[in-house]
Amino acid sequence: MPVDGWVRAVRVQKEITFLNINDGSSLQSLQIVARPDLDIRGITFGSAVEIWGKLVQSPHKKQSIELLADKIRLVGACNSVDLPFKIKERHSLEYIRQFPHLRCKTNVFSSLLRIRSEASAAFHSFFKDNGFVHIHTPIITSNDCEGAGELFQIEPASKTAEKQNNAHFFDVPSFLTVSGQLHLEVMMGAFTEVYTFGPTFRAENSQTRRHLAEFYMVEAELAFTESLKDIMEVMENLFKSATSFILSKSPDDVELFHKYVAPGQKERVEQMLKNSFQVLSYTEAIDVLQRSMETFKYEPKWGCDLQTEHENYLVEYCGNIPVFVVNYPYDIKPFYARDNQDGPQHTVAAVDLLVPGIGELCGGSLREERLDLLQSRLKQHGLKDTYQWYEELRQFGSVPHGGFGLGFERYLQCILGVENIKDVIPFPRFSHSCLL
Amino acid sequence: MPVDGWVRAVRVQKEITFLNINDGSSLQSLQIVARPDLDIRGITFGSAVEIWGKLVQSPHKKQSIELLADKIRLVGACNSVDLPFKIKERHSLEYIRQFPHLRCKTNVFSSLLRIRSEASAAFHSFFKDNGFVHIHTPIITSNDCEGAGELFQIEPASKTAEKQNNAHFFDVPSFLTVSGQLHLEVMMGAFTEVYTFGPTFRAENSQTRRHLAEFYMVEAELAFTESLKDIMEVMENLFKSATSFILSKSPDDVELFHKYVAPGQKERVEQMLKNSFQVLSYTEAIDVLQRSMETFKYEPKWGCDLQTEHENYLVEYCGNIPVFVVNYPYDIKPFYARDNQDGPQHTVAAVDLLVPGIGELCGGSLREERLDLLQSRLKQHGLKDTYQWYEELRQFGSVPHGGFGLGFERYLQCILGVENIKDVIPFPRFSHSCLL
Numbered sequence: 109m110p111v112d113g114w115v116r117a118v119r120v121q122k123e124i125t126f127l128n129i130n131d132g133s134s135l136q137s138l139q140i141v142a143r144p145d146l147d148i149r150g151i152t153f154g155s156a157v158e159i160w161g162k163l164v165q166s167p168h169k170k171q172s173i174e175l176l177a178d179k180i181r182l183v184g185a186c187n188s189v190d191l192p193f194k195i196k197e198r199h200s201l202e203y204i205r206q207f208p209h210l211r212c213k214t215n216v217f218s219s220l221l222r223i224r225s226e227a228s229a230a231f232h233s234f235f236k237d238n239g240f241v242h243i244h245t246p247i248i249t250s251n252d253c254e255g256a257g258e259l260f261q262i263e264p265a266s267k268t269a270e271k272q273n274n275a276h277f278f279d280v281p282s283f284l285t286v287s288g289q290l291h292l293e294v295m296m297g298a299f300t301e302v303y304t305f306g307p308t309f310r311a312e313n314s315q316t317r318r319h320l321a322e323f324y325m326v327e328a329e330l331a332f333t334e335s336l337k338d339i340m341e342v343m344e345n346l347f348k349s350a351t352s353f354i355l356s357k358s359p360d361d362v363e364l365f366h367k368y369v370a371p372g373q374k375e376r377v378e379q380m381l382k383n384s385f386q387v388l389s390y391t392e393a394i395d396v397l398q399r400s401m402e403t404f405k406y407e408p409k410w411g412c413d414l415q416t417e418h419e420n421y422l423v424e425y426c427g428n429i430p431v432f433v434v435n436y437p438y439d440i441k442p443f444y445a446r447d448n449q450d451g452p453q454h455t456v457a458a459v460d461l462l463v464p465g466i467g468e469l470c471g472g473s474l475r476e477e478r479l480d481l482l483q484s485r486l487k488q489h490g491l492k493d494t495y496q497w498y499e500e501l502r503q504f505g506s507v508p509h510g511g512f513g514l515g516f517e518r519y520l521q522c523i524l525g526v527e528n529i530k531d532v533i534p535f536p537r538f539s540h541s542c543l544l
Numbered sequence: 545m546p547v548d549g550w551v552r553a554v555r556v557q558k559e560i561t562f563l564n565i566n567d568g569s570s571l572q573s574l575q576i577v578a579r580p581d582l583d584i585r586g587i588t589f590g591s592a593v594e595i596w597g598k599l600v601q602s603p604h605k606k607q608s609i610e611l612l613a614d615k616i617r618l619v620g621a622c623n624s625v626d627l628p629f630k631i632k633e634r635h636s637l638e639y640i641r642q643f644p645h646l647r648c649k650t651n652v653f654s655s656l657l658r659i660r661s662e663a664s665a666a667f668h669s670f671f672k673d674n675g676f677v678h679i680h681t682p683i684i685t686s687n688d689c690e691g692a693g694e695l696f697q698i699e700p701a702s703k704t705a706e707k708q709n710n711a712h713f714f715d716v717p718s719f720l721t722v723s724g725q726l727h728l729e730v731m732m733g734a735f736t737e738v739y740t741f742g743p744t745f746r747a748e749n750s751q752t753r754r755h756l757a758e759f760y761m762v763e764a765e766l767a768f769t770e771s772l773k774d775i776m777e778v779m780e781n782l783f784k785s786a787t788s789f790i791l792s793k794s795p796d797d798v799e800l801f802h803k804y805v806a807p808g809q810k811e812r813v814e815q816m817l818k819n820s821f822q823v824l825s826y827t828e829a830i831d832v833l834q835r836s837m838e839t840f841k842y843e844p845k846w847g848c849d850l851q852t853e854h855e856n857y858l859v860e861y862c863g864n865i866p867v868f869v870v871n872y873p874y875d876i877k878p879f880y881a882r883d884n885q886d887g888p889q890h891t892v893a894a895v896d897l898l899v900p901g902i903g904e905l906c907g908g909s910l911r912e913e914r915l916d917l918l919q920s921r922l923k924q925h926g927l928k929d930t931y932q933w934y935e936e937l938r939q940f941g942s943v944p945h946g947g948f949g950l951g952f953e954r955y956l957q958c959i960l961g962v963e964n965i966k967d968v969i970p971f972p973r974f975s976h977s978c979l980l
Contacts (some may be wrong), residue, residue, distance in 0.1 A: 112768040114734060114941050132735030133675060156941040158768065183768070184913070184942035191940050209933045210940065212734040221731070225678040232668060239569060242661040246971040247683065247720075247743045248696075248758050250978045258700055260684075264747035265697040265719060277747060277757070278978035283701060284683075291971060291980065295657070298550060298648040299568030306742065307683045311700035311713060321713070322684050332548040332594065332619070477620070497645045497980055504627050504646065505550050505592040506620035535682040535727060542686045542714035544727065544933055 110158045111138060111175060112183070114213070115151060117195065127180075129157060132212075135219055135360045139166065139174040146180050153195040154186030154213065201369070201531040208535055208543045216369065219361035220524075220532060223354060227520060230353035231305055231326050234346050240301040240328060245288030247307065250280045251494065258311040260284040260321075284309035287513060290444075290498060292329040293475060296509045297501060303328040305516075313539045317528045318416075318466065318518060322537040326519075329511035336457050339472050339510045340432050343461055344385045346514070347430070347469075351381060351523055362524065370525020376464060377523055379428060385461070386431040390414075391453060393422055393433050400425075410453065411437050414460075419467035430463045443485045443495075446474035446510070459512070466522045472512025477502060546594045547574060547611060548619070550649070551587060553631065563616075565593060568648075571655055571796045575602065575610040582616050589631040590622030590649065637805070637967040644971055644979045652805065655797035656960075656968060659790060663956060666789035667741055667762050670782050676737040676764060681724030683743065686716045687930065694747040696720040696757075720745035723949060726880075726934060728765040729911060732945045733937060739764040741952070749975045753964045754852075754902065754954060758973040762955075765947035772893050775908050775946045776868050779897055780821045782950070783866070783905075787817060787959055798960065806961020812900060813959055815864060821897070822867040826850075827889060829858055829869050836861075846889065847873050850896075855903035866899045879921045879931075882910035882946070895948070902958045908948025913938060 113129035116137045125148055128137035140159055142148055151157060161177040168174075192207050193199055193214055204211040211217040235242065248262060262284065264277050276282065288304040295302040308325045328342060355362055355377075366374040388396070397408035397418050406415045414422075414433070422431055438447065438454040445456035458473035476482045479502040486492045486499065520532040530536040535544055549565035552573045561584055564573035576595055578584055587593060597613040604610075628643050629635055629650055640647040647653040671678065684698060698720065700713050712718065724740040731738040744761045764778060791798055791813075802810040824832070833844035833854055842851045850858075850869070858867055874883065874890040881892035894909035912918045915938040922928045922935065956968040966972040971980055 112736060112943075130734070132677065132731075154941045156768075156943045183944070184938075186941045187939045209730050209937060210733065212731055213940070218734050221679065221735070222677060224680070228678050228680075229668065229672060232665065236665060241568065241658060242664050243657065243970055244660070244664075244743075244760060246758060246973060246980075248745075248973050248978060249980065251980060258702060260698045260713075261701040262696045262698050262720065265695040265717075266747075277696075277975055278973065279976045280978060281701075282978045284698065294645050294970075294980070295568075295648055297646065298566070298654050299657070300548060307680075309684075311702075322682060324680060332592075501645060502620075503623045504649070505590045505622045507548075507592045508619070534679055534730075537682060537684050537714065539713055540715045542684060542716060542718050544682075544685065544687060544730070 110160045110181075112158050113138070113156070115153055115155045115157060115186075118151065118153060127151070127157070129159070132218055134222075135215060135364060136171070139168075139171050140177050140180075141174055142177045142180060146177055148180055150182045150185050151180065152186055152188050154188055154191050155182055156184035156186075157181065158183050198368070201526070201528065205530055205536075212534075216364060219364045221534065223358050223361050223524065224520060224532065224534075226354050226357045227350065227516070228305070230350040230357075231346070231516075233353065234349050235303045235328065238301065240303045241295070241299050243288075243292060243295055243302050243304050245285065245291040245304045245306065245327075247285055248278075248282050249285045249291075250278065250282050251290060259286065260309050260311045286310060287325065288327050289329070289511065289513065292327060292511060293498070293501060293509070296329060296331045296507060297505060300331040301328070315538060318521075320517065320529055320533065320536055320538055323529075323533070324516035325513045326516055327511060327513040329509060331507045331509045333474070333510050334508045336434055336459050336474060336510065339474070339512055340385075340387070340434075340459060343432075343470050343472065343512055343514070344430075347461075347519075348381055350519075351377065354523065365524040365526065373525030376428065376525070380430055380464070383427075383429045386426040386429050388422065388426070388431055388433050390433055390436045390455065393418075396425055397421060411439065413440055416467045419462045423462050423464050423467070428464045430461055430469070432459050432461055434459045436460075441473065443482075443489050443491060444473070444475045446476045447481050447485075457510070461512075463522050465525065466518050469518050469522060470512050470514045472510065474508065474510035477506045477508050479503060479506065546596045546617075548594050549574070549592070551589055551591045551593060551622075552651075554587065554589060563587070563593070565595070566654075568654055570658075571651060571800060572607070575604075575607050576613050576616070577610055578613045578616060582613055584616055586618050586621050587616065588622055588624050590624055590627055591618055592620035592622075593617065594619050634804070637962070637964065641966055641972075648970075652800060655794075655800045657970065659794050659797050659960065660956060660968065660970075662790050662793045663786065663952070664741070666786040666793075667782070667952075669789065670785050671739045671764065674737065676739045677731070677735050679724075679728060679731055679738050679740050681721065681727040681740045681742065681763075683721050684714075684718050685721050685727075686714065686718050687726060695722065696745050696747045722746060723761065724763050725765070725947065725949065728763060728947060729880075729934070729937060729945070732765060732767045732943060733941060736767040737764070751974060754957075756953065756965055756969065756972055756974055759965075759969070760952035761949045762952055763947065763949040765945060767943045767945045769910070769946050770944045772870055772895050772910060772946065775910070775948055776821070776823070776870075776895060779868075779906050779908065779948055779950070780866075783955075784817055786955075787813065790959065801960040801962065809961030812864065812961070816866055816900070819863075819865045822862040822865050824858065824862070824867055824869050826869055826872045826891065829854075832861055833857060847875065849876055852903045855898045859898050859900050859903070864900045866897055866905070868895050868897055870895045872896075877909065879918075879925050879927060880909070880911045882912045883917050883921075893946070897948075899958050901961065902954050905954050905958060906948050906950045908946065910944065910946035913942045913944050915939060915942065
C-alpha cells in the first residue's frame with residue numbers, strides 16, 4: 109500500500125531529498141527520504157503525492173519513523189504561485205480566514221478541524237455515558253422561542269423571487285431555530301434526560317468576535333429536577349469532562365494553539381479544570397460590580413442585563429475561574445423561566461455560566477412547570493395563542509425540569525484561546541459574509 | 545433515591561395496586577407494588593410520580609424485579625380526559641402524528657426516539673472508528689450545490705416583513721443547504737477521509753411517504769480514490785455496521801417495530817445483512833427493466849432517470865437485497881460527477897444504492913478532479929462564475945476523490961419497516977405543515 113498525502117515541506121540536499129507529507133490524520137507529517145534517482149519533477153509545496161517505500165526507524169530525533177521511498181508519483185500538482193499560503197511562513201488566523209476553500213491546508217486550521225471533530229465526539233460521549241437520549245430538534249420552526257434576537261425567515265427561493273407573499277410554504281411564517289429548548293421540553297413528558305447538538309441562528313447585524321449568524325449549540329434538558337444546582341452540576345461536569353477528553357485525544361493539536369496562538373492558555377485551562385466553578389447570585393454580582401473601582405461603560409444596576417464588561421469583571425473577581433450567576437430578575441428573563449416567588453426583588457431560577465476570555469458560555473434555567481403561573485406569564489407577554497401547545501405540556505404529567513444551552517464555538521474559543529469566533533468554525537456566516 | 549417516571553398502567557386489585565412506571569430509558573416499565581394504605585389519589589394513566597421503596601425480585605415471569613412502594617408522590621397529574629392517547633389502546637402511527645408535542649408518551653414513538661438516538665451514535669462511531677474527521681458543513685450557503693430540487697431562501701424576518709428586497713443580509717442571496725458535499729470536497733485538499741451528519745432541505749411541494757422538507761443526511765468523502773468500488777465498500781460497511789450496532793443496542797425497541805409495525809421486517813433486515821449487496825450497471829438495469837413483463841407507468845429508457853417503480857422492480861429482481869446501480873448517463877448527472885470518457889453511451893462514475901421498501905437510499909459518485917474536464921463541464925452548464933472557488937480546489941494538489949450521501953430517515957424506514965417518513969423524525973416538516 110502506498111502512502112498518500114500532501115507535501116508540507118521539501119528539502120533538496122546534495123545526495124538526498126527530504127519531503128514532509130501529511131494526510132490530515134494528525135499534525136505530525138511523515139518524512140520521506142528520496143534517493144537522487146527518483147523522479148520528483150513537479151513535486152512542490154502543496155502537491156498531492158503517492159509514495160511506495162519502506163518504513164524504517166529514523167536516525168533523527170524529530171521523528172521516530174521515516175519512509176525510504178522506492179517510487180514517488182505526483183497525483184496532483186500545486187500552482188504554488190497562486191496558492192495564498194507560502195512554505196515555511198506562519199500566516200495569521202485573520203489572513204487565512206479569507207480563503208475558506210483553502211485554509212484547511214494550513215497546520216493551524218487542520219488542527220482546529222481535528223479538535224472540533226474530537227470536541228463534537230466528546231459532547232456526544234458525555235451525554236451518552238450519562239444516559240441522555242439524543243433528540244434532533246427541528247431547524248425550521250414556526251415558534252420564535254424566546255423572542256431572543258432577530259430571526260431568519262424562510263420561503264422557497266422561487267417564491268421569494270416572485271414575491272407572492274400571500275401563501276407560505278408551510279401555511280404559516282417559518283423561521284430558523286434560535287434554540288432547541290422548547291422542542292426538548294416536549295420530551296420532558298416521557299424522558300428524564302435528553303440533549304440536542306446542532307446549528308442555531310441569529311439574524312443579528314452585530315459583528316463581534318463572539319457572534320455568528322450560524323453557530324452550534326449543545327442543549328440539555330433534565331426532568332424531575334427542582335434545583336438549579338442539578339443543572340449547574342451537569343454544566344460543570346460537561347465542561348470539565350469534554351475538556352479533559354479533548355486534551356487527552358488531541359494533545360499535539362491543542363498544544364499548537366497553546367504554544368503559538370494563545371501562550372499561557374494551557375495554564376488558564378488547567379486552572380479551570382482543577383478548581384470548582386464559583387457561584388454568585390445576580391444580586392451579589394450587581395453588588396460586586398457596584399462596589400468595584402472599575403469604570404464601566406454601562407452602569408451596573410439591579411434589573412438590567414449584565415454586559416460583556418461586567419461578565420469579564422466578575423470572572424476576574426472570581427480568580428479567572430468560571431462562575432455561575434444565578435437567580436436573575438423576573439423582568440429580564442423569558443416567559444419559561446421558573447418564578448422564585450421571592451421579593452421585594454423578584455427573581456427567576458435562571459443561571460448563566462461566565463468563563464474567562466469569553467463571558468457568557470452557557471445559559472439555563474428551571475422551567476415553569478406550574479400551569480397557572482405559566483398561563484399568567486404567557487398572557488402577560490401576549491403569547492397565549494402561540495404557545496398553547498407549550499401550555500398543554502403542563503397538563504399531562506408535568507414535571508419540574510430545567511436545562512441549559514452551551515455555545516459550541518465559544519467553548520472552543522475558551523479552551524483554545526482563539527480570539528475570534530470566525531476562526532473556530534469551518535465556514536463562518538455573519539452579516540455581509542456567506543462565502544461558499 | 546426515589547424512582548421517577550410516568551404511569552403507563554394502573555391495575556387496582558382488592559389488596560394491592562400495581563402501577564407500571566416508565567422513565568424513558570427503555571421500553572420496559574418498572575412494576576410498582578402499592579399496599580392499600582398508600583395514598584394513590586389522583587394517580588392515573590399519564591401521571592408523573594415519584595416513588596420510594598425497595599427493589600425486590602419479582603415473583604412474576606413478566607419482569608425480573610419490582611418495587612415495593614413505601615411512599616408514592618404525585619408529581620404532576622394528567623388530564624386523562626383531554627389526553628388524546630387512551631390506556632391500553634394501540635394508536636396508529638398516523639393518529640399519533642397529529643400530536644407532535646405528546647407523541648413521545650406512546651411506547652412506539654419513545655422506542656423510535658431511542659432507536660434514532662442510537663442510530664445517530666452508530667453512524668458517528670462507524671466514521672470515528674475508521675479515521676474520518678467530522679466536519680460541520682454549513683446550513684446557510686450561497687451555493688445551490690447541484691441545482692437539485694427547489695431551495696429555501698432566507699432573509700431576516702424583519703426584512704421580509706418590510707419587503708426591502710434590495711440588500712441581502714449576507715450581501716448575496718442565501719439558501720438552506722441541499723447537501724454538504726461541495727463543502728466536504730474542500731477538505732479533500734488536506735484530509736483523506738471526512739464526513740458530515742446534519743440537516744438538509746428541499747422546498748419541494750411533493751407529499752410522498754419518502755420526502756420531507758427538512759431531513760438528515762450522512763455524507764462522506766474519501767480522497768485518493770479512483771474507483772467507485774471504494775465508495776461502495778464504505779456504503780455497504782456503513783449500512784451493515786450501523787444496523788448491527790442498532791440491533792445489538794436496542795433489541796427491545798427494534799422488536800416492537802418488527803413485531804407490531806412491520807411483521808416480517810426482522811427477516812428482511814437479516815437478509816440484507818447477511819448477503820453481499822448486488823451491483824448492476826445503469827445500462828444493465830435499463831436492460832432488465834425493458835425485458836421485464838411489468839407494466840411501468842414510465843417507460844424505462846436509456847438516458848432517463850430511474851423512477852421509484854423502476855427502483856422497486858430492480859430491488860425485487862435482485863432478491864430483495866440492496867443493489868448498487870453504477871455508471872449513469874453523463875447527461876442526467878450533476879457537473880461534478882467524474883466523466884468515464886466512454887462511448888457511444890457516455891457515462892459518469894455515479895452510484896445509487898437502492899434498498900427494499902424504499903428505493904434510493906444513497907447517492908454518490910467519483911468527483912471530477914481533472915481541471916480541464918471540470919472547466920468545460922462548468923462552462924457548458926453556465927456555472928463558471930458561481931463555482932470559481934470549486935474549480936480552484938483542482939489547482940492546488942487536486943486528488944481523485946469521491947463520496948456519497950445517505951438519507952438518515954430513509955435508513956430508519958428501511959431497517960424498521962416504517963411506511964411513512966414522517967414517523968421516523970421527531971418534528972416532521974413538509975409542505976403545509978410545520979407544527980411547533
